[in-house]
Protein backbone atom coordinates (compact mmCIF):
# COMPACT_ATOMS: atom_id res chain seq x y z
CA UNK A 404 0.00 0.00 0.00
CA UNK A 405 1.54 3.27 -1.05
CA UNK A 406 0.43 6.46 0.60
CA UNK A 407 3.82 8.15 0.48
CA UNK A 408 2.64 10.21 -2.43
CA UNK A 409 -0.40 11.64 -0.69
CA UNK A 410 -0.21 15.35 -0.05
CA UNK A 411 -0.26 16.81 3.43
CA UNK A 412 -2.70 19.45 2.30
CA UNK A 413 -5.40 19.00 -0.23
CA UNK A 414 -4.41 21.26 -3.07
CA UNK A 415 -7.92 21.20 -4.49
CA UNK A 416 -9.34 23.07 -1.51
CA UNK A 417 -11.84 21.73 1.01
CA UNK A 418 -12.78 18.46 -0.60
CA UNK A 419 -15.37 16.38 1.20
CA UNK A 420 -13.13 13.36 0.60
CA UNK A 421 -9.85 15.15 1.37
CA UNK A 422 -7.91 13.45 4.15
CA UNK A 423 -6.50 16.62 5.77
CA UNK A 424 -8.46 18.29 8.54
CA UNK A 425 -10.53 21.34 7.59
CA UNK A 426 -11.80 23.94 10.06
CA UNK A 427 -15.01 22.10 10.87
CA UNK A 428 -13.13 18.83 11.40
CA UNK A 429 -10.86 20.49 13.91
CA UNK A 430 -13.83 21.81 15.84
CA UNK A 431 -15.63 18.47 16.13
CA UNK A 432 -12.74 16.01 16.13
CA UNK A 433 -11.92 16.57 19.76
CA UNK A 434 -15.36 15.28 20.70
CA UNK A 435 -15.05 12.22 18.48
CA UNK A 436 -11.55 11.10 19.46
CA UNK A 437 -11.28 7.78 21.28
CA UNK A 438 -9.86 8.42 24.73
CA UNK A 439 -8.03 5.14 25.40
CA UNK A 440 -6.64 2.13 23.53
CA UNK A 441 -9.79 0.14 24.25
CA UNK A 442 -11.92 2.68 22.38
CA UNK A 443 -9.48 2.96 19.45
CA UNK A 444 -10.93 0.97 16.55
CA UNK A 445 -8.85 -1.22 14.20
CA UNK A 446 -5.05 -1.15 13.75
CA UNK A 447 -4.98 -4.33 15.86
CA UNK A 448 -1.22 -4.94 15.64
CA UNK A 449 -0.34 -1.34 16.46
CA UNK A 450 -2.69 -1.40 19.42
CA UNK A 451 -1.36 -4.67 20.75
CA UNK A 452 2.27 -3.59 20.42
CA UNK A 453 1.68 -0.14 21.85
CA UNK A 454 -0.26 -1.61 24.74
CA UNK A 455 2.80 -3.75 25.63
CA UNK A 456 5.20 -0.80 25.35
CA UNK A 457 3.04 1.38 27.60
CA UNK A 458 2.20 -1.29 30.18
CA UNK A 459 5.86 -2.25 30.51
CA UNK A 460 6.90 1.37 30.97
CA UNK A 461 4.16 1.88 33.57
CA UNK A 462 5.21 -1.26 35.46
CA UNK A 463 8.80 0.00 35.55
CA UNK A 464 7.62 3.41 36.65
CA UNK A 465 9.55 4.78 33.66
CA UNK A 466 8.81 7.20 30.85
CA UNK A 467 7.67 5.38 27.70
CA UNK A 468 10.09 4.97 24.80
CA UNK A 469 9.89 7.42 21.90
CA UNK A 470 7.21 6.42 19.36
CA UNK A 471 7.11 7.07 15.63
CA UNK A 472 3.69 6.89 13.96
CA UNK A 473 3.64 6.79 10.19
CA UNK A 474 0.62 6.76 7.93
CA UNK A 475 -1.60 8.81 5.67
CA UNK A 476 -3.50 11.84 7.05
CA UNK A 477 -6.66 11.15 9.05
CA UNK A 478 -5.81 7.61 10.18
CA UNK A 479 -5.51 8.49 13.87
CA UNK A 480 -1.93 9.54 14.60
CA UNK A 481 -2.90 12.58 16.70
CA UNK A 482 -5.53 10.49 18.44
CA UNK A 483 -2.98 7.80 19.31
CA UNK A 484 -0.53 10.36 20.67
CA UNK A 485 -3.24 11.66 23.01
CA UNK A 486 -4.04 8.10 24.04
CA UNK A 487 -0.36 7.48 24.82
CA UNK A 488 -0.37 10.50 27.13
CA UNK A 489 -3.66 9.45 28.74
CA UNK A 490 -2.47 5.86 29.28
CA UNK A 491 0.75 7.16 30.85
CA UNK A 492 -1.25 9.71 32.89
CA UNK A 493 1.10 12.33 31.50
CA UNK A 494 0.46 15.81 30.09
CA UNK A 495 0.87 16.31 26.35
CA UNK A 496 2.37 19.15 24.33
CA UNK A 497 1.42 19.34 20.66
CA UNK A 498 3.51 20.99 17.96
CA UNK A 499 4.53 20.33 14.37
CA UNK A 500 7.66 20.20 12.20
CA UNK A 501 6.85 23.31 10.16
CA UNK A 502 6.39 25.32 13.41
CA UNK A 503 9.97 24.54 14.43
CA UNK A 504 12.17 26.38 11.99
CA UNK A 505 15.07 27.20 14.31
CA UNK A 506 16.90 25.01 16.79
CA UNK A 507 16.07 27.70 19.38
CA UNK A 508 12.32 27.05 18.90
CA UNK A 509 12.88 23.43 19.77
CA UNK A 510 15.17 24.22 22.70
CA UNK A 511 12.46 26.46 24.17
CA UNK A 512 9.86 23.69 23.94
CA UNK A 513 12.15 20.94 25.23
CA UNK A 514 13.41 22.94 28.18
CA UNK A 515 9.87 23.68 29.36
CA UNK A 516 8.70 20.03 29.32
CA UNK A 517 7.69 18.41 32.59
CA UNK A 518 9.06 15.04 33.64
CA UNK A 519 7.29 12.25 31.71
CA UNK A 520 5.47 14.67 29.39
CA UNK A 521 4.52 13.50 25.89
CA UNK A 522 5.73 15.78 23.11
CA UNK A 523 3.69 15.20 19.95
CA UNK A 524 5.58 16.40 16.90
CA UNK A 525 3.32 16.20 13.85
CA UNK A 526 4.86 16.26 10.36
CA UNK A 527 8.25 15.57 11.90
CA UNK A 528 9.73 15.18 8.41
CA UNK A 529 9.23 18.91 7.84
CA UNK A 530 11.44 20.11 10.69
CA UNK A 531 14.51 22.18 9.85
CA UNK A 532 17.88 20.44 9.73
CA UNK A 533 19.45 22.21 12.76
CA UNK A 534 16.36 21.45 14.87
CA UNK A 535 16.50 17.85 13.74
CA UNK A 536 20.11 17.55 14.86
CA UNK A 537 19.27 19.03 18.24
CA UNK A 538 16.49 16.48 18.57
CA UNK A 539 18.92 13.55 18.12
CA UNK A 540 20.73 14.43 21.32
CA UNK A 541 17.55 15.33 23.20
CA UNK A 542 15.99 11.96 22.37
CA UNK A 543 19.07 9.95 23.28
CA UNK A 544 20.64 11.75 26.22
CA UNK A 545 17.85 14.08 27.40
CA UNK A 546 20.25 16.94 26.90
CA UNK A 547 20.64 19.76 24.38
CA UNK A 548 23.48 22.10 23.63
CA UNK A 549 22.22 25.65 23.38
CA UNK A 550 24.55 27.73 21.22
CA UNK A 551 25.09 31.23 22.52
CA UNK A 552 26.71 33.85 20.31
CA UNK A 553 27.88 33.63 16.72
CA UNK A 554 31.04 32.81 14.77
CA UNK A 555 34.29 31.93 16.51
CA UNK A 556 33.04 33.29 19.85
CA UNK A 557 29.98 30.99 19.94
CA UNK A 558 29.78 28.66 22.93
CA UNK A 559 27.62 25.61 23.57
CA UNK A 560 25.85 25.57 26.93
CA UNK A 561 24.62 22.08 27.84
CA UNK A 562 21.08 21.95 29.19
CA UNK A 563 19.73 18.90 31.01
CA UNK A 564 16.16 17.91 30.08
CA UNK A 565 13.65 15.90 32.10
CA UNK A 566 12.90 12.46 30.59
CA UNK A 567 10.06 12.79 28.08
CA UNK A 568 8.36 10.70 25.39
CA UNK A 569 8.57 12.01 21.87
CA UNK A 570 5.72 10.90 19.63
CA UNK A 571 6.63 11.78 16.06
CA UNK A 572 4.07 11.56 13.28
CA UNK A 573 4.82 11.50 9.61
CA UNK A 574 3.04 10.78 6.37
CA UNK A 575 6.40 9.97 4.83
CA UNK A 576 8.54 7.71 6.98
CA UNK A 577 10.86 7.23 4.01
CA UNK A 578 11.85 10.90 4.16
CA UNK A 579 13.14 10.71 7.74
CA UNK A 580 16.92 10.56 8.01
CA UNK A 581 18.00 7.17 9.39
CA UNK A 582 19.68 8.69 12.51
CA UNK A 583 16.32 10.17 13.50
CA UNK A 584 14.32 7.05 12.64
CA UNK A 585 16.73 4.89 14.63
CA UNK A 586 16.19 6.86 17.81
CA UNK A 587 12.57 5.81 18.13
CA UNK A 588 12.14 2.77 20.37
CA UNK A 589 8.86 1.84 18.71
CA UNK A 590 7.62 2.51 15.18
CA UNK A 591 4.02 1.92 14.16
CA UNK A 592 2.79 1.92 10.58
CA UNK A 593 -0.87 2.83 10.36
CA UNK A 594 -2.76 1.20 7.52
CA UNK A 595 -5.94 2.30 5.80
CA UNK A 596 -9.03 0.93 7.56
CA UNK A 597 -11.22 -1.85 6.21
CA UNK A 598 -14.97 -1.36 5.63
CA UNK A 599 -15.97 -3.22 8.82
CA UNK A 600 -13.68 -1.02 10.94
CA UNK A 601 -15.00 2.13 9.30
CA UNK A 602 -18.54 0.99 10.03
CA UNK A 603 -17.59 0.70 13.70
CA UNK A 604 -16.06 4.21 13.59
CA UNK A 605 -19.30 5.52 12.05
CA UNK A 606 -21.55 3.79 14.60
CA UNK A 607 -19.41 5.10 17.45
CA UNK A 608 -19.41 8.67 16.09
CA UNK A 609 -23.15 8.54 15.36
CA UNK A 610 -23.68 7.57 19.00
CA UNK A 611 -21.61 10.52 20.21
CA UNK A 612 -23.39 12.90 17.83
CA UNK A 613 -26.76 11.47 18.88
CA UNK A 614 -27.69 10.43 15.36
CA UNK A 615 -29.71 7.32 14.63
CA UNK A 616 -28.17 5.16 11.91
CA UNK A 617 -28.85 1.59 10.77
CA UNK A 618 -26.30 -1.05 9.76
CA UNK A 619 -26.71 -0.65 6.00
CA UNK A 620 -26.63 3.14 6.28
CA UNK A 621 -23.30 2.92 8.09
CA UNK A 622 -21.99 0.43 5.51
CA UNK A 623 -22.97 2.80 2.70
CA UNK A 624 -20.97 5.65 4.24
CA UNK A 625 -18.04 3.35 5.14
CA UNK A 626 -17.70 2.19 1.52
CA UNK A 627 -17.23 5.78 0.38
CA UNK A 628 -14.76 6.82 3.10
CA UNK A 629 -11.51 5.92 1.33
CA UNK A 630 -10.24 3.83 4.22
CA UNK A 631 -9.95 6.94 6.43
CA UNK A 632 -11.80 7.59 9.72
CA UNK A 633 -11.59 11.38 9.29
CA UNK A 634 -13.42 11.12 5.95
CA UNK A 635 -15.94 8.67 7.45
CA UNK A 636 -16.75 11.15 10.23
CA UNK A 637 -17.05 14.02 7.76
CA UNK A 638 -19.36 12.12 5.41
CA UNK A 639 -21.43 11.08 8.42
CA UNK A 640 -21.95 14.74 9.35
CA UNK A 641 -23.05 15.66 5.82
CA UNK A 642 -25.43 12.70 5.65
CA UNK A 643 -26.82 13.69 9.04
CA UNK A 644 -27.61 17.17 7.65
CA UNK A 645 -29.42 15.64 4.70
CA UNK A 646 -31.35 13.24 6.93
CA UNK A 647 -32.47 16.13 9.14
CA UNK A 648 -33.56 18.37 6.28
CA UNK A 649 -35.04 15.82 3.87
CA UNK A 650 -36.25 13.06 6.21
CA UNK A 651 -36.83 12.29 9.88
CA UNK A 652 -33.17 12.48 10.91
CA UNK A 653 -32.61 8.72 10.78
CA UNK A 654 -29.81 7.51 8.48
CA UNK A 655 -30.68 4.54 6.27
CA UNK A 656 -28.91 3.26 3.16
CA UNK A 657 -31.32 5.20 0.94
CA UNK A 658 -30.69 8.43 2.81
CA UNK A 659 -26.92 7.91 2.83
CA UNK A 660 -26.69 7.26 -0.89
CA UNK A 661 -29.07 10.10 -1.78
CA UNK A 662 -27.08 12.51 0.42
CA UNK A 663 -23.73 11.49 -0.97
CA UNK A 664 -25.08 11.75 -4.53
CA UNK A 665 -25.84 15.40 -3.74
CA UNK A 666 -22.23 15.84 -2.61
CA UNK A 667 -20.98 13.94 -5.68
CA UNK A 668 -19.16 11.26 -3.73
CA UNK A 669 -19.70 7.97 -5.56
CA UNK A 670 -20.02 4.40 -4.21
CA UNK A 671 -16.28 3.96 -4.23
CA UNK A 672 -15.47 7.32 -2.65
CA UNK A 673 -14.46 9.13 -5.85
CA UNK A 674 -15.47 12.78 -6.02
CA UNK A 675 -15.93 15.11 -8.96
CA UNK A 676 -12.21 15.72 -9.43
CA UNK A 677 -11.34 12.02 -9.37
CA UNK A 678 -14.11 11.16 -11.80
CA UNK A 679 -13.16 14.09 -14.05
CA UNK A 680 -9.62 12.76 -14.35
CA UNK A 681 -10.82 9.24 -15.08
CA UNK A 682 -13.45 10.39 -17.54
CA UNK A 683 -10.94 12.48 -19.47
CA UNK A 684 -8.51 9.58 -19.55
CA UNK A 685 -11.16 7.18 -20.85
CA UNK A 686 -13.28 9.36 -23.09
CA UNK A 687 -10.70 11.71 -24.59
CA UNK A 688 -7.63 9.50 -24.66
CA UNK A 689 -9.13 6.03 -25.01
CA UNK A 690 -7.66 5.00 -21.67
CA UNK A 691 -4.12 6.28 -22.36
CA UNK A 692 -1.23 6.27 -22.20
CA UNK A 693 -1.34 10.05 -21.95
CA UNK A 694 1.12 12.50 -20.41
CA UNK A 695 0.27 14.12 -17.07
CA UNK A 696 0.37 17.67 -18.48
CA UNK A 697 -2.04 16.82 -21.29
CA UNK A 698 -4.39 15.10 -18.86
CA UNK A 699 -4.27 18.12 -16.53
CA UNK A 700 -5.12 20.53 -19.37
CA UNK A 701 -8.00 18.28 -20.40
CA UNK A 702 -9.57 18.44 -16.93
CA UNK A 703 -8.77 22.13 -16.46
CA UNK A 704 -6.66 21.55 -13.34
CA UNK A 705 -3.07 22.21 -12.37
CA UNK A 706 -0.65 19.38 -13.07
CA UNK A 707 0.13 19.17 -9.33
CA UNK A 708 -3.55 18.89 -8.43
CA UNK A 709 -4.01 15.92 -10.73
CA UNK A 710 -0.78 14.30 -9.65
CA UNK A 711 -0.93 14.92 -5.91
CA UNK A 712 -4.63 15.19 -5.13
CA UNK A 713 -6.51 12.92 -7.54
CA UNK A 714 -4.03 10.30 -8.63
CA UNK A 715 -2.87 8.74 -5.33
CA UNK A 716 -6.34 7.46 -4.54
CA UNK A 717 -7.02 6.38 -8.14
CA UNK A 718 -3.74 4.44 -8.12
CA UNK A 719 -4.49 2.94 -4.71
CA UNK A 720 -7.91 1.84 -5.94
CA UNK A 721 -6.35 0.18 -8.98
CA UNK A 722 -8.16 2.50 -11.41
CA UNK A 723 -5.15 4.28 -12.88
CA UNK A 724 -1.54 3.29 -13.46
CA UNK A 725 1.46 5.56 -13.80
CA UNK A 726 3.66 4.07 -16.52
CA UNK A 727 6.85 5.36 -18.17
CA UNK A 728 4.75 6.14 -21.28
CA UNK A 729 2.10 8.09 -19.38
CA UNK A 730 -1.10 7.59 -17.41
CA UNK A 731 -3.11 4.50 -18.27
CA UNK A 732 -6.59 3.52 -17.14
CA UNK A 733 -6.97 -0.04 -15.84
CA UNK A 734 -9.83 -2.34 -16.86
CA UNK A 735 -11.44 -1.58 -13.47
CA UNK A 736 -11.68 2.10 -14.47
CA UNK A 737 -13.79 1.26 -17.54
CA UNK A 738 -16.02 -0.94 -15.41
CA UNK A 739 -16.37 1.71 -12.70
CA UNK A 740 -17.51 4.39 -15.13
CA UNK A 741 -19.71 1.92 -17.03
CA UNK A 742 -17.81 2.39 -20.29
CA UNK A 743 -16.50 -0.12 -22.82
CA UNK A 744 -12.89 0.15 -23.94
CA UNK A 745 -12.54 0.59 -27.72
CA UNK A 746 -11.15 -2.58 -29.31
CA UNK A 747 -8.06 -0.88 -30.69
CA UNK A 748 -7.22 0.34 -27.18
CA UNK A 749 -7.36 -3.09 -25.67
CA UNK A 750 -4.99 -4.55 -28.24
CA UNK A 751 -2.52 -1.96 -29.31
CA UNK A 752 -1.26 1.01 -27.37
CA UNK A 753 0.49 -0.11 -24.25
CA UNK A 754 -2.53 -1.46 -22.39
CA UNK A 755 -1.79 -4.99 -23.53
CA UNK A 756 -0.57 -6.09 -20.13
CA UNK A 757 -3.37 -4.42 -18.19
CA UNK A 758 -6.05 -6.01 -20.32
CA UNK A 759 -4.23 -9.31 -20.51
CA UNK A 760 -4.57 -9.39 -24.30
Ligand SMILES: Nc1ncnc2c1ncn2[C@@H]1O[C@H](COP(=O)(O)OP(=O)(O)OP(=O)(O)O)[C@@H](O)[C@H]1O
Nearest residue numbers: 432435436443444476477478479480481482632633
Ligand atom coordinates in the same frame (compact mmCIF):
# COMPACT_ATOMS: atom_id res chain seq x y z
N1 LIG B 1 -9.06 4.15 15.25
C1 LIG B 1 -9.97 5.11 15.34
N2 LIG B 1 -11.14 4.89 15.95
C2 LIG B 1 -12.08 5.86 16.01
N3 LIG B 1 -11.92 7.10 15.51
C3 LIG B 1 -10.77 7.37 14.89
C4 LIG B 1 -9.74 6.41 14.79
N4 LIG B 1 -8.70 6.97 14.13
C5 LIG B 1 -9.06 8.22 13.84
N5 LIG B 1 -10.31 8.47 14.29
C6 LIG B 1 -11.04 9.74 14.15
O1 LIG B 1 -10.59 10.37 12.95
C7 LIG B 1 -10.30 11.74 13.19
C8 LIG B 1 -8.92 12.04 12.66
O2 LIG B 1 -7.95 11.40 13.46
P1 LIG B 1 -6.53 12.08 13.77
O3 LIG B 1 -6.66 13.57 13.88
O4 LIG B 1 -5.96 11.35 14.92
O5 LIG B 1 -5.75 11.71 12.45
P2 LIG B 1 -4.23 12.01 12.06
O6 LIG B 1 -3.65 10.74 11.51
O7 LIG B 1 -3.51 12.63 13.21
O8 LIG B 1 -4.39 13.06 10.92
P3 LIG B 1 -3.31 14.18 10.46
O9 LIG B 1 -2.16 13.40 9.92
O10 LIG B 1 -4.06 14.96 9.42
O11 LIG B 1 -2.97 14.99 11.67
C9 LIG B 1 -10.46 11.98 14.68
O12 LIG B 1 -11.61 12.74 14.90
C10 LIG B 1 -10.72 10.64 15.30
O13 LIG B 1 -11.87 10.72 16.10
